Amino acid sequence: MLAAPSLPNFQRAYGQALEHLITTPQFTNRPRGNHSQESLGLSFTLTDPRARSLFLESRPVNPIYHFAEALWYLGGRDDLAMIGYYARRRRLDSSDGVTIVGSAYGKRLFPAPFDQALALLRSERDSKRAFLPVFWPGALDDPASPDVPCLIGLQLLAREGRLHMVAYMRANDANRGLIADVFSFTFIQEFAARLLGLELGTYTHHVGSMHVAVAELLHLADVAAEAGHSVGQPARFAPESMPAGSGWEQVRQLLVHEEVLRTNQMQYAPADIAALDLSPYWQEIVRLFEVQRQLIHCAADPVDADLLTALTPAHRWQVTRRWAKRMPAEVTA
Structure with missing residues (x-):
């Protein structure tokens, strides 16, 4: 059995994902008219999930949106009003202009499933059952839905005093969804670790279909090159830890x-x-x-x-x- 490659931070994983999808994709296709390059079954593990942010001149990210989305999830919300304020493009994910169904993961994760998973880990620290499902049987009922969940579910595993997380993704756009998803999911992982009184473990990200848009390939080649040049260099900024007692x-x-x-x-x-x-x-x-x-x-x-x-x-x-x-x-x- 082969383990996912273990990497020290998300920037390294992001750069490697882009490099692979640009140079050696498995497929080029047009699902729903979106011309993309794709590979199947990609995975990586982050040894420090706190190192969840990108610091690349060629790929400026939106840290405000990242925290807002994590908070939107933790609040168990599905309203477009909040998340659409931080990213207008999220309006495309709503069928009624009021709510988001598919990618409002927090609505399915919080509060009950999350609380049940943590209760399980408090009573049985080595449990394999603390799985938080998001994808549901009816998610494909509407073929015209603008927003089918990309996340299948999250698994929490407490091992030897550390809380690990494994994310299972149906699909990920490596240049957009991947960046925000890893930020939010590792933030939730760290929050859960604080609630359980555990140290932070590893984060593993499994993706059924990882892809990038063909129209973005030239720009993404520059981004991948910058990410590659940062390998072996000191981190631009040290990641901050969520303080003990956070809840x-x-x-x-x-x-x-x-x-x-x-x-x-x-x-x-x-x-x-x-x-x-x-x-x-x-x-x-x-x-x-x-x-x-x-x-x-x-x-x-x-x-x-x-x-x-x-x-x-x-x-x-x-x-x-x-x-x-x-x-x-x-x-x-």
């Missing part, structure tokens, strides 16, 4: 702050966020949501320089590259 109270508070900022009911100065009854780790997410509020509701103005300075160096690096035209002249990464 549902922090999630509930974060959902409240997220809503008032998303709906522009309030604006937070850096001092306001620093005064919140949250640890710096969770305050940082609120800072990112305030950045998003300014990007959306103050579209004619640059993002506040003091707010950007208050961000961690890693998130400031990502934000200043993703929204370079909205950055004040005095702020540099």
Whole structure:
């Protein structure tokens, strides 16, 4: 039996996935008219699931969306209003303009299945049964559905004091869905480990169909090359750990702050966020949501320089590259 390749961080896995799909794909096809290159049955394991973010000049990512999606899942939500605010393209996933069915994974994971899995692991630490299913028998009933779940399910495995996760994917776009999925699922894994009082273990990602769009191949070749050049180099930023004691109270508070900022009911100065009854780790997410509020509701103005300075160096690096035209002249990464 062959194990999935073990890699130290997601950036390495992402680069290798792109390189493989660009140079040695198994198939070229057009499912639902989407011209893509594809390989079947790809897997990788991350030895440090906290190293879940990309730091590539050629592929600026959206860290605000990543935290928002993880929170959307943890909140057990399926509303388009929240997730569509952070990514307009998610509107294409809704049949009624109000809810998302297929990729609203949190609606099927939380609270009951997740709580049951953790209860099982508390009573039987070596259990193999802590599986959280997402794909359901009726998921293919509507051939015209714009949103069939890509996630089959997540498995939690407590072994020798560490919590491991295995994700089973029906399909993954290596340049879009893969980035967001690994971020959210490893965030959920780390959250579960904190609730169980366990150290963080490995994260394994299995994909039935991994693919990239043919129209993006030239750009993705540059991205893969940059990712390849970073191999063997020191990490640009060290990943941060979710603090001990993190739990549902922090999630509930974060959902409240997220809503008032998303709906522009309030604006937070850096001092306001620093005064919140949250640890710096969770305050940082609120800072990112305030950045998003300014990007959306103050579209004619640059993002506040003091707010950007208050961000961690890693998130400031990502934000200043993703929204370079909205950055004040005095702020540099």
